[in-house]
Amino acid sequence: MSLLHRPASKGVHFKNYKRGCQNMPARVAALPVKAVVAMAQSSGPEAKPVVSVGQRVENGQLVGEAQGPFSANVHAPNPGHVTGIYSIDLPAGRRCAAVEIETGGAFKMAGERAPRDYKLLLKSDILHSLAKAGAVGMGGAGFPVHAKYDIKGRPVDFLLANGCECEPYACADYRLMLEKSREIAEGIAIAALVLEAKEVLVCVEESGAAAGRAVLEALQPLEVSARLKVLENKYPQGSEKTLVYETTGRIVASDRLPIDARCIVSNVASLYSVYQAVALDQPIVSRYVTIAGGAVAFPQTLEAKIGTPLDFLFEECGGFKNRPARIIAGGPMMGGAAMDLQTPLTKTVGLILALSEKEAQKISQTACIGCGACLKACPMSLAPALLYKLFIAGQEAAVAKMGLADCVECGACSYVCPAKLPLSQAFGPAKKKLKAFEKKEDNAWQKK
């Protein structure tokens, strides 16, 4: 039952979200023999290793120290010995250092401590706990939570708890909301406290309405002013800017953040890690992740430790039932291709896919026929085909004027294009070029 039913709006309406495993409870995955803890697990600079090879580490011990306010701490998920510090390639090509820890010895602590009362904490304590625990945005961006919540007195009208899991195959947030609703609710309450948010909006899609209701119920005893927003099933419903617009009607400009519209958007998994960091005073070393795809024998959601290699996770799900054509960390629409099965799990990855040869798309491009499907699909009201043509032709001023800066690289345009043009694939580099171009323009403007 949707509380907010709208006629077909911009975006992609998938016929089949392929969430066959969403009704299976999450299972705690086994501990890997070797954990490879990547230093780059946030949107900012990578952390610096603070351990050395041969050193004994305990589970939860700091192994990577944040470098600056936009970086995040990284901790060991398993007790053991550091057997190597080397460079690894993360999916989508980011290269960073990693600390390899071979599991061995006793756990310092297993299970959870009794939670502390967050209402007794100062705001600065809360922010400090978040920074210490290395909490980052778990929806994929990895923006450090302590930096996001350090708003320095700016007003916040709405805290949006984003449970709109809009990518196909993804159901980790759904399972998390159903199974850990009490903890997420407490995380929301902590966030609302530190932000002094006037109201909380729990946002879910129609397919996740039951999960949203569970969280809302858990919020009742916590004296937080909260409402449930059930939104239309479409991609990209969970995209930050369109979410703010669809729930509050406020527009977040291309170079601004939601705080400028007096809103804060946090993924439900991030809010769960807020609970872990503040109430339990624990570092973030695990997360719910869905392993799915046509090549996986038994797709399911696992509660896995960061640093677990992908092949271990696939084995936990019964291995491959046919030869995978593409391994993806993240969703099929915005994820990154993994070229190596030894790549480890990081905090920002909530979905791991092994697409079978039938599911993975082959490239067969034709010229743009001007059908306009991309205009209908773009959630930011851009004209992707035209932007693409202009960018290819090197017309950077025109591209800037047409609003490329608004592009969130959701991939909806590429999905609907009958000519199979690499639209959103081009917009990533295009946006970078645009930034450089605009900087040059600004300098020229100021010189005048």
Next chain:
Amino acid sequence: MAKKIAHEKTLYAAPFILGKRSTGGIMLAVAIALLPAAAWGLLIYGWPAAQTLGGCLAACLAFEILCGLCRGQKTLFDGSALVTGLLLGLSLPAGQPLNVCVYSSFFAVVATKWAFGGLGSNWANPALAGRAFALAAWPQAMSQSAPLNLNQPVVAALRRLLGLPSAAPSGIGGFSAPIDAGSSATPLSLLKLARQNESAWPQQPLADIAQNLKGGSIPLTDIELFFGMAGGSIGEISTALLLLGALFLLAAKIIAWQAPFACLGVFSLLVWLFGGLPWGFGLAGGDVLFHLCSGGVVLAAFFMVTDTASLPASGSGRLLYGALAGALLFAFRIFSPYPEGAAFAVLAANIFSPAIAGLTLPKPFSSALAKREGRRV
């Protein structure tokens, strides 16, 4: 390099899944939508129509392959040459000599499309441009058509079903056609001739024509026109089958409704208001049904105006463009000396298409906010 996991031709950057629609699929759907009307044209005109249609198809495909070879591309399977060949063939009168087919195919495929950069870069609908070229270069041949065979078994059966009398010897159903039996005139060409040479015509047929145009109960000729028993180009005579194809395309979302409906809407409105004036029936006296069912308006509205490469991409742009095309169709229908101005009318609208597209681009998400704050976007 580490052991290759992935297939060589799969995508390397997100999104890794793509929608089912493809260029070739869209073109194939358009071709399928044209088949009923094509079949009817072949049925009723016989061998001459097969010659013309086949000639155009073959020539278009051949030129597509040739241009592809020159440019080093293999574009045969994107289906655009198939659709161009079909549309061009269907918009020519039956029995055209082979040279008309070949040269207009050349103009359509090579001059309109490939010379400007290939698929998607054509400045006008290629089939339309080819047809206009043929009209301009061979006016005599293009005004002649092979005769209709109204005694063909299927056609005769349909006539009986509709309660129509068995076929007149040659010509256009309800009209008596004082033209030599070698070529059959279309209702429109007859009308134009009648207006130009009023003295040369006996009063009776003109009065009949006027009577049939006036309206009241649907005149005999309108039913014949709608079901494709009156003269015209191979594909444009059967409005009924064209509408069937158009319905299929609309339901499958291959074409957008804005352009054809705006086109037909504006055309009908203008014809209704002003179409009766040349015959002295005053305002709001035009015979909309007659004008809609003759002269390839339905073919133009659903298959030419909707050619996506020459169409603005946004919904509002398509409405505007459709309206312009409808108005031009009306103007050419009533005021031009050519019997069929549809080709030139839509061509003229094509030329305005980029300007309309530029005016109706969607407004980016944050430009509204930027305007409010007075910032540079």
